[in-house]
Amino acid sequence: MKPVEASLTLPNDIETVPQLSEFVETFCEERMVDMSITLSLNLAIEEAVVNVMSYAYPAGTYGEVLVKAIADDKVLTFIISDNGIPFDPTAKADVDTSLSAEDRPIGGLGIHLVKQIMDSVDYQYTDGRNVLTLKKIIHP
Amino acid sequence: MIFNIKEQNEGMLATVSGRLDTPASVKAQQEIEPLLQNADKVITLDCGDLEYISSSGLRLFLTIRKEASAKGGKVIIKNINDEIKKVFMMTGFFNLFEIVTE
Numbered sequence: 001m002k003p004v005e006a007s008l009t010l011p012n013d014i015e016t017v018p019q020l021s022e023f024v025e026t027f028c029e030e031r032m033v034d035m036s037i038t039l040s041l042n043l044a045i046e047e048a049v050v051n052v053m054s055y056a057y058p059a060g061t062y063g064e065v066l067v068k069a070i071a072d073d074k075v076l077t078f079i080i081s082d083n084g085i086p087f088d089p090t091a092k093a094d095v096d097t098s099l100s101a102e103d104r105p106i107g108g109l110g111i112h113l114v115k116q117i118m119d120s121v122d123y124q125y126t127d128g129r130n131v132l133t134l135k136k137i138i139h140p
Numbered sequence: 141m142i143f144n145i146k147e148q149n150e151g152m153l154a155t156v157s158g159r160l161d162t163p164a165s166v167k168a169q170q171e172i173e174p175l176l177q178n179a180d181k182v183i184t185l186d187c188g189d190l191e192y193i194s195s196s197g198l199r200l201f202l203t204i205r206k207e208a209s210a211k212g213g214k215v216i217i218k219n220i221n222d223e224i225k226k227v228f229m230m231t232g233f234f235n236l237f238e239i240v241t242e
Binding site (some may be wrong): 014015017018021036039040042043046047050095097098099100101102104106107109110112113116117 | 161162163166192194195196198199202203205206209222223226227230231232235236
């Protein structure tokens with residue numbers, strides 16, 4: 001099978017998250033990806049994109065996030081990029097999921113979910129862009 | 141409305157339904173106010189119709205849970221579906237709440 005590609009550009013506005021979900025779900029459905037995997041991919045990609053929408057650009061300024069989806073026989077790849085402030089989300093310390101409710105910090109869960117769901121998460125800063133590449137093996 | 145809240149015998153019952161994605165969770169911050177005010181009681185979150193939860197939705201649950209432990213109440217989560225259960229497992233939330241299935 002020839003790799004298939006699709007892309008979506010969104011403004012840094014979290015109100016556009018439903019559009020992102022629709023994009024991911026349609027892309028996965030067309031590849032006949034298992035429903036349960038589709039749901040978790042949707043979650044991982046929402047977390048990664050919301051992270052960009054919330055932190056890549058100074059508050060009140062316009063910016064965009066580009067989501068590119070690529071599918072081949074075995075792997076789904078999602079490349080999330082922006083031209084905002086250089087920021088490596090993968091450098092964040094892992095969440096300690098064994099802490100009690102009292103001690104659990106309120107943040108940091110988003111990138112934790114991305115790492116849990118995806119088979120690989122890679123960050124690069126190239127040509128003035130933050131590029132986060134997420135891969136999920138669908139048929140080993 | 142994602143959280144539909146009513147008082148019941150020993151505390152508060154919230155029926156949580158729909159998609160708790162990032163924008164919905166931001167709006168729902170207001171909705172959970174009555175639960176936070178009554179966090180000294182038993183708060184039951186019935187998630188039978190909750191389809192999806194993102195980290196921002198999980199943060200709302202954690203906020204309620206923290207308030208309950210500060211005020212001496214407790215939080216019971218009912219009827220979460222398998223997908224949300226997986227998210228609870230991945231984040232260690234499964235151990236933070238009393239989770240019951242009917």
